Amino acid sequence: MKKNKTVTKKELAQHLHDNLGFSVRSMSRVVDEVFELIKEALIIGEPVKIVRFGTFEPYERRGRRGVSPRSGEAIEIPDQKTVVFRPSPTLRKNLNAR
Structure with missing residues (x-):
């Protein structure tokens, strides 16, 4: 990942793809799901x-x-x-x- 730059979800997915070997599309879905879980927990006050x-x-x-x-x-x-x-x-x- 680049220094002095905002990290995007796309870059997170690309980093996971580079390190784990799964497709960028599947890693993008994983990143989206992680953020969705975090969001849902915060919405209900957890x-x-x-x-x-x-x-x-x-x-x-x-x-x-x-x-x-x-x-x-x-x-x-x-x-x-x-x-x-x-x-x-x-x-x-x-x-x-x-």
Whole structure:
């Protein structure tokens, strides 16, 4: 994989193809299925833990008052769901070693 570039699903599938020998099309389906499983778990509120990589956790932001940058008037920002990623100690150690 190239450095200083965003990794795409297509590149993940190509990397799996290069290392495992299965077709790019089947590896693309595998990548899609993995992301679909992660997405489904997060939607129902379950964290997704990938050992030696990290944990994806659903997180609910409370609504708050804000100011519209265009008009300057006060607005209500509703509750929002988002995802938080917490890297594992192993990943953090590897990132800091470089």
